[in-house]
Amino acid sequence: MDAIVLWLQTPFLGQPTGFWLAFLAIVVTLLVLDLGVLHRRERAIGVTESLLLSAGYIGIALVFGGWVWHTLGAERGMEYLTGFLIEKSLSLDNVFVIALIFTYFAIPAQYQHRVLFWGILGVIVLRAIMIGLGAALVSQFSWVLYLFGAFLVFTGIKMWIIAEQVPDIGANPLLKFLRKRLRITPQLHGNAFFVTQPDPESARAVRWATPLFLALCLVEFADLIFAVDSVPAIFAITTDPFIVYTSNIFAILGLRALYFALAALIHRFHYLKYALALLLVFIGTKIFLVGIVGKMPPAVSLSVTCALLAGGVLLSLWKTRGRASAAG
Numbered sequence: 001m002d003a004i005v006l007w008l009q010t011p012f013l014g015q016p017t018g019f020w021l022a023f024l025a026i027v028v029t030l031l032v033l034d035l036g037v038l039h040r041r042e043r044a045i046g047v048t049e050s051l052l053l054s055a056g057y058i059g060i061a062l063v064f065g066g067w068v069w070h071t072l073g074a075e076r077g078m079e080y081l082t083g084f085l086i087e088k089s090l091s092l093d094n095v096f097v098i099a100l101i102f103t104y105f106a107i108p109a110q111y112q113h114r115v116l117f118w119g120i121l122g123v124i125v126l127r128a129i130m131i132g133l134g135a136a137l138v139s140q141f142s143w144v145l146y147l148f149g150a151f152l153v154f155t156g157i158k159m160w161i162i163a164e165q166v167p168d169i170g171a172n173p174l175l176k177f178l179r180k181r182l183r184i185t186p187q188l189h190g191n192a193f194f195v196t197q198p199d200p201e202s203a204r205a206v207r208w209a210t211p212l213f214l215a216l217c218l219v220e221f222a223d224l225i226f227a228v229d230s231v232p233a234i235f236a237i238t239t240d241p242f243i244v245y246t247s248n249i250f251a252i253l254g255l256r257a258l259y260f261a262l263a264a265l266i267h268r269f270h271y272l273k274y275a276l277a278l279l280l281v282f283i284g285t286k287i288f289l290v291g292i293v294g295k296m297p298p299a300v301s302l303s304v305t306c307a308l309l310a311g312g313v314l315l316s317l318w319k320t321r322g323r324a325s326a327a328g
Contacts, residue, residue, distance in 0.1 A: 100167060148232035155280050159280065
């Protein structure tokens with residue numbers, strides 16, 4: 001028994017192993033409840049259910065943040081909340097891309113949750129790898145943070161410039177690669193990612209990928225692209241891998257639940273992209289200011305983040321109020 005307690009207290013990536021296991025237990029429990037209890041039968045998820053599920057995920061994330069604040073101190077607590085807010089906000093742009101993917105492949109609403117759920121599993125593994133590599137680089141080479149800062153400033157400026165552009169899903173390089181390498185059915189086959197059908201040339205039964213699998217691959221690819229922005233952004237707030245990873249995953253888990261509500265309302269948050277662009281520039285610039293004015297207090301970072309995001313949301317709702325009334 002003493003050996004187990006000692007092992008749980010052994011540091012792993014900066015925090016006790018028990019902390020990591022507790023977090024993973026929460027995530028696994030949420031995923032099991034999501035797939036095994038709440039969505040055993042595939043069906044379309046309504047806006048009300050989406051909002052309620054998202055509120056539950058956000059509530060759990062905030063309770064976990066309160067535990068971080070109580071256990072690791074106010075500074076780590078504010079870093080967690082800032083990281084959670086930044087990841088949540090940056091992921092909102094990802095919702096727009098995911099909606100385009102589902103529209104391109106004509107994925108019915110009752111199958112979208114299956115793609116999003118399995119996409120979560122890929123994100124959990126992918127973010128762990130990226131954050132682990134980032135933490136190793138930052139610990140060995142402190143100047144890497146300046147590269148992150150420059151990249152964030154560049155990305156923020158680029159996001160501002162291309163804010164009005166709509167991604168062309170058909171021109172995605174991964175989609176072109178998959179279409180050249182895989183046998184793909186022209187239509188969906190229920191909720192299946194793969195089916196066995198005769199080959200038109202040999203008449204042998206062979207494995208075919210379905211458009212649902214292509215949608216899953218593109219959703220994962222979109223997550224990878226957005227992670228390239230969000231991971232450096234949270235490292236600019238804190239270099240503690242535990243805070244970085246937990247805030248990332250909790251934000252993503254809740255966003256998947258919120259997707260079905262946001263997909264219908266994404267046009268109302270048009271100007272949020274500009275707020276996100278300013279946020280990335282602010283975070284990147286903050287890294288370079290450390291050597292001049294010292295480390296910015298977490299409370300300041302959290303306040304500026306909240307102010308920029310709130311400004312983007314309020315401006316969006318005000319500017320698009322005519323569209324809402326027209327739609328009604």
